[in-house]
Amino acid sequence: MRTQRLFQLLDKLRAAKYPLAANALAESLNVSERTIYRDIKSLQQMGAPIRGESGLGYQIEKGYFLPPLHFNRDELDALVLGLRMLASQADPQLADAAASVQAKVAVSLPEHSQDALARTPLLAPPSQSEKAQSNRRYMQKIRHAIADRKKLIVTYKDISQAQTKRTLHPLGLAVFSDIWVLTCYCELRNSFRNFRLDRLLTVHTTEEKFSFEPSKEFHAFLKTVPNGNEQQK
Amino acid sequence: MRTQRLFQLLDKLRAAKYPLAANALAESLNVSERTIYRDIKSLQQMGAPIRGESGLGYQIEKGYFLPPLHFNRDELDALVLGLRMLASQADPQLADAAASVQAKVAVSLPEHSQDALARTPLLAPPSQSEKAQSNRRYMQKIRHAIADRKKLIVTYKDISQAQTKRTLHPLGLAVFSDIWVLTCYCELRNSFRNFRLDRLLTVHTTEEKFSFEPSKEFHAFLKTVPNGNEQQK
DNA sequence: TTTTACCCTGACAGAAACTGTCAGTAGTGT
DNA sequence: ACACTACTGACAGTTTCTGTCAGGGTAAAA
Structure with a gap:
């Protein structure tokens, strides 16, 4: 537990360009400042070249303990x-x-x-279009629900403008250039359903988890799609 | 405390020529065997290439130095x-x-x-649409020309369907969901011009390189765009 | 086949380590 | 003087870690 955090701390320090203050680190690691001070001390005792300056924050000597990654x-x-x-x-x-x-x-x-x-002279400027905004609106909530396997209750406006409210098992997201689609298993209909993120009116995360049933999982859905959409191996 | 021991364990394994049994490790680190098993497991989960063989003991792949990158x-x-x-x-x-x-x-x-x-249940199925195909058509050629700073000769069909042929300094690419735009410095017009990849009719890479002139570079172009498009911090 | 020497796991209670809070000192730059 | 930060000690509450016990495996030697 703590060990993990020590590594995270190292990672953050290595990735940072500017000195990081203890309170910032504390917040991002969800612990108190006091704990950060203790962690830093531990790392230093273990030989990590971290220096702290009053009024500034912490910095680590660059190049410390790095994995060799080579990209062309x-x-x-x-x-x-x-x-x-x-x-x-x-x-x-x-x-x-x-x-x-x-x-x-x-x-x-x-x-x-x-x-x-x-x-790199390859850009993708942030999109502020209305569609992009509505895609983003519940994205985080949905990602977390997928990861945590928590049931969602959503209201959705379908193509014919009709609103429906459903309880869903969120399974995965797919992006088609600027359209984001949430794939779910629908409890009511007992089948897979897809919802465009920009057509979701409300999304509520329940605390109820859905259990594992092979035939109701994402990979089962993918098999029903002709164009094997599984990205590379 | 435990973190310290994990490193010691790693050190012992690295230093050893022959497999080390859990009981030997337990004794030298003054903990119980059970703890060694737990520690080994932790190290493995953190990516250390340690293998244990029944009747033999533990060995670590040599050349291993440190659990490298950590992503949440x-x-x-x-x-x-x-x-x-x-x-x-x-x-x-x-x-x-x-x-x-x-x-x-x-x-x-x-x-x-x-x-x-x-x-990861987040997909982006390959797009086979006509637009996607035409985006891809010259993409590689263009990327290389940008990287190698080689002049391009292109014929382009603009919005009014008029065809033009130009010699260009390719500077960068920008993606707007499914529209790819090539930013160039146009020799003829003496100014920056943008071309949609799906409107390019022909692209020819010359062997002639264009020289560095600050006012004709990509970053100069970016400054002319109000919405600071430079990605990330 | 049996034995030996190990790896490996789960459960559980007691021990140890870790954590947040609070209170205070000290350095550095504006 | 002020703002901001690194740092330290003490202490109680919480979480994690440990050893012990009680198994189940595997592979090779006997």
Whole structure:
């Protein structure tokens, strides 16, 4: 538990460009400042080159304990543009995560590649269109419900403008350029249903978890789709 | 406390030439065997390549130094979905690169995260629409020209269906959900011009390189765009 | 086949470590 | 002087960790 957090702390420090203050770290790791101070001390005692400056925050000597990752130019392009495309459409939390991935990968790269990362001339400007906004609206809630296997109660406006309210097992999300579709198992109809995120009127996460039933899982749904949509292996 | 011991354990395994049995490790670290089993399990979950064989003991793959990257669930989601979104629209070479990034990251991840990667229930099915196809058509050529700073000669069909042929300095690409736009400096007009990839009729890469002129570079173009499109912080 | 030498797991209660809170000191830059 | 931050000690409550016990496996030697 603590060990995990120590590694997370290291990761955050490595990824950060500027000094990080204890209170910021405390918040992002969901512990008190006091604990951060204790953790930092532990890391220092274990040899990590972390220095803290009053009024500033903590910094770690760069290059400390890094895994050797080697990406060629195409791979860097793919990584950066992929993350940018995601960030341009996803909810803020996921967009932050994308930035954090890029930061973590960046520090584990040779220096000349680090510049290349940020300067990649492949952009995906954040979309502020109405559709994009409504996609984002419940995205985070839905992602979490999928991950936690919590039932959702949603009201949905279908193509004919009719509103329906259902209890669902959220299974997965699929993106078709700018249309996001939530795949669910519908309790009422006893079958798989898909919902466009921009047509969801309300989404309520229940505390009730749905249990594992092979025939009602995402992979079962995918098998019903002719064009094997499973992305690469 | 425990963290310390985990490192000691790692050290002992690395230093040992022959397999070490749990009871020997227990004695040298002054804990019970049970604790050793638990510690080993923790290390394995953190990605350490330790294998235990009945009747023998534990050995670690040599050359292993440190549990490397750590991504949380959101970060893994961002990485995977970002790469999938990219792969759904990009040219085959870039799509392959995306797969390769995922593979490289996967191997540097703790065991339990590796599964999570492939099973992420966030998809972006490859788009086979006409528009997607025409986006892909010259994408690779263009990416390389941007990277190599080689002039392009293109014929383009603009909104009014008029065809034009130009010599361009390709500077960057921008993605707006399913529309890909190539930003260029146009030699003829002496200004920046944008071209939709799906409106390009022909693209020819010349061997002539364009030289560096700050006012004709991508970052100069970006400054002319009000909505600071530079991604991430 | 039996024995030996190990790996590995679950349960549980007591021990130890960790944590938040509070209260206070000290350094650094504006 | 003020704002902001690193740091430390003490203490009680909570969580995690540990050892013990009681099994179940596997692979090779005897």
